Amino acid sequence: MSEKTTVAGVAVDTRHWIGGERVASAGTFTDHSPLDGVALGEISRGGAAEAEAAVAAAKAAFPAWAATPRAERARILHAIADGVEKRLEDLANVETLDNGALLRSHRRGVMPRVAHNFRFFADWLLTLDHEDFDTRGHTNHVSWDPAGPCVLITPWNAPLMLATWKVAPALAAGDTVILKPAEWSPLTASLLADIADAAGLPAGVLNVVQGYGTEAGSTLVAHPDVRRISFTGSVPTAKRIAAAAAAHLTPLSLELGGKSPLLVFADADLDLAVDLAVEQYDNAGQVCLAATRILVESSIAEEFTERFKVKAAALTQGDPREEATDLGPTIHPRQLEKVDGFVQRALAAGARAVIGGGPNSELGGLYYRPTLLTDVAQDSEIVQEEVFGPVLTLQTFDTEDEAVALANDTRFGLAATLATGDPERAERVTARLVAGTVWVNCFFVRDLQAPFGGSRLSGVGREGGTWSFDFYCDLKNTVTAPKGWNNHG
Template sequence: MSAHTTTVAGVDVDTRHWIGGRRVASAETFTDISPIDQGVLGEIARGGATEAEAAVAAATEAFPAWAATSRAERARFLHAIADGVDRRREELAIVETNDNGALLRSHRRGVMPRVAHNLRFFADWLLELEHAPFDTRGHTNHVSWDPAGPCVLITPWNAPLMLATWKVAPALAAGNTVVLKPAEWSPLTASLLADIAAEAGLPPGVLNVVQGYGAEVGAPLVAHPDVRRVSFTGSVPTARTIAAAASANLTPHSLELGGKSPLLVFADADLDLAADLAVEQYDNAGQVCLAATRLLVEESVAEEFTRRFVEKASSLTQGDPRDEATSVGPNVHPRQVERIDGFVKRALAAGARAVVGGGPNTDLGGLHYRPTLLTDVAQDSEIVQEEVFGPVLTLQTFATEDEAVALANDTRFGLAATLATGDAARADRVAARLVAGTVWVNCFFVRDLRAPFGGSRQSGLGREGGTWSFDFYCDLKNTVTAPKGWNDHG
């Protein structure tokens, strides 16, 4: 085994960068730990300005040939990569579970199939992408999507490979080359993706993977003048830094950021369904940007809703994410657990009451935080206004529909909202008034890649999905042709 390879649950993972079609080491490394037992998974190549420059140079060199590759051929490559994902689904699932602590059964049954679907969807959408020609005073307008150039894609740790391919697939399909910078807390499946892409025959430099910290390698990547698109999923403070750096070169950027989404429960709702939806927000130990962490419940049913919620929450099983019986695994990193606990402690000190949970699970130890529900919280309190990104929900009540909407919209975020009601007219009324990129009515986390995805306010900038992704990753061109004037040399 190479000194640059680590073995995770029997799967060998190269710990070096992937630049220009070859593995590249760095002088320094960083330690990747598992949330399951905080054991060391590997020493990962720690990139900086040198690796950033090399990766962008490789992507720039590969761009002309890849941009000139036919749509059908680019789609074939994406399907070949998806085939590789399908073949290695079990390996990818077990490595990612060890790396970020999410449930193995979810990775097997939902996440890794979605990874392959991301690749196949954008490959197929590319082949159908067109705008019908239209006439202007006898002149013909033809709209085209031209490849933009090298793209820097920066992805988070909560769903590493799924969110990486959500960006990589449309960027490559559009004819761009890519530098992928995975989160330093969960870098391993991005390295495996590079292997899979190479096995699929993707030309050198078309996909590059550079590992490391944002300040050291992310910063020079997003500020590079040869980069033509930047896509980032993560926190608002980091997004501000990225936006400033990209804007200096007028580099278009897409930002998918945090949320503090509401779940509105009206008295006419199916309360069992509403309680199920609420408990579902503990998925992935609460580390989901879309999670509806603010439960807003109509006063007349608040007591009964809370009773049902507590009953359902009590059936959750915390434990090892590799165990099929586990429903809530560990949080990703000691720093994240400290952050979550800090939010809860400050809320309790300010007068909040923990109806469920309220602290780390000391029976399990490690990085397990008890699913928590806090009541008696003020609308302007930190716990209501700021994203915790852990298994922590708050519950507030409302008396009228107007009050419910006002509470729901009263944060600086606008990523998503969930609505539980038995009244179709109310659902239409309230959904129209909610500030959110996605609204779910009597359901949660139903996602279709044909739909636009993104956030309002400080939850993001831009929309991706379907044609919206190609609008971002391409330079749109309109060619206008006169009806006459051709020279006939035939």
């Protein structure tokens, strides 16, 4: 097989990165672009052998990296961020062809955020501290010790940004990493390996194994030498990972699905509320945090719907490389089929499509029209299950209690968004919502200092700021006697 492929004029190595070297597999899988179905490359298809080799490399590199002073680890992470910024255009162009998200978003938001992920955790590492405290004259000192090799399994909807959200704190913590990117969008993980190597990251500290979850992934998550597993993806896959990890009691961090609500009260700024609702079509609806269930107070529902239709009609769907495009394609034929299946079953059950309702026949390919469904039952599949496409539902409520009850009535609890002009209402409602993140009169404002994760089936654990180090480290408390080592009592 060819060792490299050229994507958007950028040479991308199609082999794994293990122990500081490129490693090929006997088998490959084809990576297709969602823009036009063109094959982007034949990617090394890892299995048990590659997974074992990557864990062994990470285990061998761990003692030296764990012993590396904090300042030196931070310096290397900043050098990686420098490398990301130097190759920002390459990363943006490759990722757009690989996963179909907007090029303008990759240039202006996503790839700068990738660099910021490394800088933030490098800087946070240098301030990570807990004030010593006294117990009957004894001094308690809390420290964060590196845990060991970490397996990081990342999704296809924001491949590099979500990968580095995990990789950066793990490396900062002094852990070594085996990154398993999604097989539908593996290319920028390979470029990250090149950038990290050029930045001086020692061999074996970051390893990238490509392939399928049932092959490479299953070996990685069941490995006895792995000390942390962080996964972003679906609930069924998370259950399989948790079952495998249970054999060795490997700690897990799981960021899973969402079916988040947007609550719009009659006292809200209606233009703002409509803007927030239409914003949920971002990345063709392939966002775990998206507020796909729009809940609107009955007295304003008609006006809200009419304004929504006007705003949504102004969206431009098309080639994500074009500056004017607002919605690109779904990532894969299987995903398009899944999204349309949800919609068609909902329509057959009595739902009404206010807009959309099927693939965009004018564009063809993997483009799905932004869709809003009404007349949906609370217990229906379309309300209860994650679609992960440009599909929203609209329901109405009459009271605050009803709004909260509808918002909380799913198995998920990842996020919630609230539009209201009443600060007291905002405080009351947010206190009652089951969600890891709540936005009030805004959406998708994310700070790496904040804890991030979901409740219920939306996840296990929190990452961000010190919470990331709490996960990627073994916390230790050292208690010292008041008058030296010979004091007892």
